[in-house]
Amino acid sequence: MKLIRRRNFTMSVLAVSIATALVGADRVHAAPIPVPGDGGSVSTTLAINQEIPVLGGTTSTDIQTGSVEPGQAYTVLCYRDGDTVTNTQTKSSSQRWALIADPANPATSLGYVPAIAFKFNDITNQVPACIDTSVDAPPKPEPKPPKEKSLLNALLAFPLFFAFTKNAVNQQTRADCLNHRPSGLTSKVESNGVGWNEYTTGPGGRAATATACLDSTHIAGTGAADGLVVVGLAAAQAKAISQNTAADPPAPWATPRTRDVARCHLIAGANKGSVGSLGGNGSEPSNFVPCWGQPTNNPGMTTPEEAVRRYAGDTGPGEAILYVVKPHYDTFASTVPTSITMVAYLQSPGMPPPGKEVVFEIAPNEKAFTTVGNHQIVINLGD
Known part of the structure; x- marks a missing residue:
């Protein structure tokens, strides 16, 4: 495009x-x-x-x-x-x-x-x-x-x-985000092609807003590292297991299904051959939140990520995509988000920030089930 x-x-x-x-x-x-x-x-x-x-x-x-x-x-x-x-x-x-x-x-x-x-x-x-x-x-x-x-x-x-x-x-003919790399004093900042990624944390070390400045040079990124500890993952798995013992309506599975809970990249990485990678770091805990593997991660996040990747790949000289991903939590003490918002802005040289919005998506961290008793239930993984 x-x-x-x-x-x-x-x-x-x-x-x-x-x-x-x-x-x-x-x-x-x-x-x-x-x-x-x-x-x-x-x-x-x-x-x-x-x-x-x-x-x-x-x-x-x-x-x-x-x-x-x-x-x-x-x-x-x-x-x-x-x-x-x-x-x-x-x-x-x-x-x-x-x-x-x-x-x-x-x-x-x-x-x-x-x-x-x-x-x-x-x-x-x-x-x-x-x-x-x-x-x-x-x-x-x-x-x-x-x-x-x-x-x-x-x-x-x-x-x-x-x-x-x-x-x-040159500096005067580049998108705003290419000229304003975060300092990294209160966040984790790393290069992503000629652009950058920034990861932040909130109370208890939970992942907060992640931001990327992307153009056609953005890197592949990496999938979630083996054994990576993500804040809130244990709580999300415990909630998934607890639904297994619900009496009314009965749970949709007979044994604990912790495998339904995933570690979602905020800035997408190359996980299992994903084509929507945006250069996210698979070894950085603040780039991950606990989520349902389906449908929150796929297609809830992968669909807008693929759109962002196409926009970034089509940027012209000096243009960039400012990509902002924000998990939303119920309370100050929460460690598992209830939803995740993804917004991307096209920035052209001389355009005031944040730029022209080209992608906006909210991925609820919830999963619908049909139980063995033919009951319909929706479980939000947020705590």
Whole structure:
């Protein structure tokens, strides 16, 4: 399923894949703070014999802030990832953009130029990566009267052999959850592809809300580890067994059925070849709650988990799925949930959190039985 539709069009001088603008076009840039220990700036010249524009960001839809000319030396301060720029003659391409100093005011930066326009073998070996470059710069005069400020004319100013592909790889062009990994000071946090999982606990160590930030790189996860102790499991098994002695109506089984009680992943793991895995940790107790194996776990949880997996697999550059799973307990002292809520939000770059809700499901922790006396009973496993 396609979550984001993108429109493509071709102009006579360059092709640009257009999506929603991911970096604000009205930003200017101050001299960056290089990554500590990564060296300093370097002077270089254009590798092509044509003037090209300098942009205010690293996407093809940013405004023009100036221009660079062949034969003149420019100070490259650092590099940053952005739209992939392809030389259609040599077929070489790069998503690196060079931030150059303003020749008229070296204390500030002029803007970004595709790195492949300069005489670099590998810009990452020449200058540090840019950080904290999207702060306001002090007012400064334009180096020369602007030719055009429209986006179209800024793009047309590029030479014939430049083409652009939209990327979303830096902090300002990523989904909110990809930029805000939990600290882990009061929870268990682990990596899940480029995203993360967070597990929390409540009173008595019972599992509380579990959250995942997922994109197409999410890992397989693991099934429940052998012998893993889950808070509340013994109480859930005892409740299942106690139904066996009920006199009216009679129990649906003649012997204890503790095997009907399962350990449910909150963030799904790869259990028994499940195709709906979302990278959940099978060895983390706070990723599990006691539940009925059927129907609470399957299909109550596995169906929405499979939908979340498909959404995560279809995320585009910079997009993510924020997935939140919350068990609900009757009392402060309860250790077995009465139900489990699963919500997933699609997050696109620049979209305010939590994002667009794409999955919502409540799985009651209950099981219906037809007893030997043909009575219908529903048993909620919550305590």
